[in-house]
Amino acid sequence: MSIVLEARGLGKRYGRRWALRDCTLSVPAGRVVGLVGPNGAGKTTLLNLAVGLLAASAGALEVLGSQPAAGVEQLGRVGFVAQETPVYASLSVADHLRLGAWMNPRWDASTARERVEKLGLDPRQRAGKLSGGQRAQLALTLALAKHPELLILDEPVASLDPLARREFLQHLMEAVAEHELSVLLSSHLVADLERVCDHLVVLVASRVQIAGDVDELLASHHRLTGARRDPKSLPGDQEVIEASHTDRQSTLLVRSEGPIYDPSWAVDSVGMEDLVLAYMSRAVDPEPSRRTLSRVRP
C-alpha cells in the first residue's frame, strides 16, 4: 500500500500554544480518506501543513514523497480546497479559470469549462456574489482542473446547506472516479464522510485514535447488549471502546477482529457515526477502567 502523506511527530506551535503536537499518521494512496475529529483537534493545521501554507515547528511530514510546497512541481501535484473555500471576490468565474490556467502548467481547461457549465455558473459572475455552495464548487473546480495527484479539502462542506452539501460531495465523487486521484478530506460531520470516504482517520487532540478502511472498521466493531456486567470480564481480544450501563443492562462498543460467540450478548453492527463518536469521547474522557482494558491489547 503506497502512502500519499506521512507525518511523524509532527507539530505546529503558535507562541506557547501547540495547534498540533506530536502527530503521527499515514494516509494511503488511491483512497478517499476522511479526517474526522472535534473542533481544535488540529485537522486544519495538519492540512495546511500538508499543502505547505504552514511550516512545521517539529517533526517530519512528507506528501507524495517530498516536502510540502517544496517547489513548483510539488505544488502542482497537490490540489487544495481551503476552509471557507476562499476565492477572489472581485474576480469573475471566468477570471478564476484564467488564473488557474496561468498558474498551473498541467491545467485542464476543458474539464474546468465543462464543470462550470454543468454547475450552471455564469462565467461573468463575480465570485464574491456566488452562493456558498457555488463558491465551494468553484474552488473545487480550480483544485481539480490543475490535475493533482492528491486533493486535499479542509471542511469543504461545513458551511453549506444540506442540498448544496450533497451536490458538492456528489461532484467530488464523480471527479474522483474520473481522475483516479487520492483525496484527503476533513470534516467534523461524520454523516458526510460516511457517504464519500473509504478510509477514515479519527484525530483527537493531535493524536490518531483509530485509522483504517471503512469496511474493516465497521466489520471489527460490535455493539454488545446484555445483562449488566463488568467490562473487565471480557476476553482479552475484545477491546471496549465505550461502555454504558443501566441498573440491569450493559451496552458496550467493542473492537474485536474475530467474531463474538458469547451467547449472553446480543451482537449488533455499529454505524460509522457511533463508532467515531465513541472514539472521540474516549479520547476526551478516558475512564480508568477502560484504560486498563485498552492496555490488554498491545
Place this chain on the structure above:
Amino acid sequence: MIRLSWRQFRLHAALSAAGLVIVAIVLAITGPHLVDLYNSTVASCRTRGDCATALTNFVHTDGFLQHAITALLFIVPALIGIFWGAPLVARELETGSFRVAWTQSVTRTRWLSSKLVLVGGAAMIATGLLSLMVTWWFHPIDRANATQFASNVFDARDVVPIGYAAFAFALGVTAGAATRRTVPAIATTLVGFIAARLAITHWVRPNLLSPAHTAMALNQGDSLGFVATPSGLVTFVSGNPAIPNAWTISSAIVDKAGRTQSAQALNAFIDRYCPNIGAPPGAGGSAHTTQADPSAFNACIAQLSTRFHLAVAYQPPSHFWTIQWLELGVYLVLSLILATACLQLVRRRLR
C-alpha cells in the same frame, strides 16, 4: 503569473492613468500661458527697469495651481503606498485568497516578485510621468525663483519623486505582510513614509555630497546688521548669502586668516571702530527705536569688510542633478531592502 497580477491591478492602473491624463490636460492648458507671461514680463524687464516687480508678480501667478500641483506631488507617493502597497499582500491574507494563490503551481517568491515588479514599476512610471509634467509646467517659475534646492522645489521635480513612490510602495507591501491587516498597514505606511521623508530630507540630503566653499563679502548676507545680545553685547550678523539656485548650507564671519570670529571679538572691533552703532536706544532719536544713521551703518560695514568676510559652504547649482540621483539612489536602496524583507516574510510563514 504576471497576468494574474495585472488582472488584479488593472482597475487601479486605469484609474491612475485617468488621473494622470486629467492632470496632463490641466497643465497643458495652463503651462504655455506661464511661458508667454515669463517672456513678456521677466525676460524683458531689464529694458523697462522693473525687474523686482515683474519677478514678484510673475512668481505669484496661478498661486493656487502652484500649491495644488506641489501638494499633489507630495501626496501621490503616499497614496501609492496606501492604496497600492498596503493592501497588496494584506488584503490576500485578510480575505484568505492567499490560500488559493499559494497552492497553485507557482512559488510564493514568484507570486510576490511579479506583483512587486508590476505594481512597483507602475508606481515609479506614474510618479515619474507626473514629475516630468510638473517639472515642465514649473520651469518658467523655477527660472524666476532660482531656488531649485528649496524643499518644495527639489522634492517635487525631476527624479526624486520616483524614489519616494518606490519607497512608499515597498513600505506599504512590507507593512501589509508584517501586520497581515490592511488598516494597520496603511497607518504604518503613512507614519513610516512621512518619518523617512523628513529624516532623509533633513539629515541625509545635506550629507549626500560634500559642499563647495567660497568666500563672500559681508554685505552678501541676507540679514545684514547689528544686534545686541541679551547681555547687551553689540555684535554683527550677516546671515546666509542667497546664491541663485544654490543651497547655502552654512556661513560664518571669518577674518583674513579664515578664523571664525566670536561675538566678543566682533564686539571689540565694533567698540573700537564704530562705537556709535552700539549707542543705547534713546540716546539720539526717538525713545523707542534706534534709528541708525545709514551713513554710519555703511561706514561701519565698510570698516568690518576690510577685516572680515563670509566663509560659505554651499551646494552650487551644478550639484543639483548629482544630489537628485543620489537621493533617488538612497530611496531605491531602501525600497530594495524592504522588498527583500517582504519576500522573506511571505516565503517563511504563514497562516
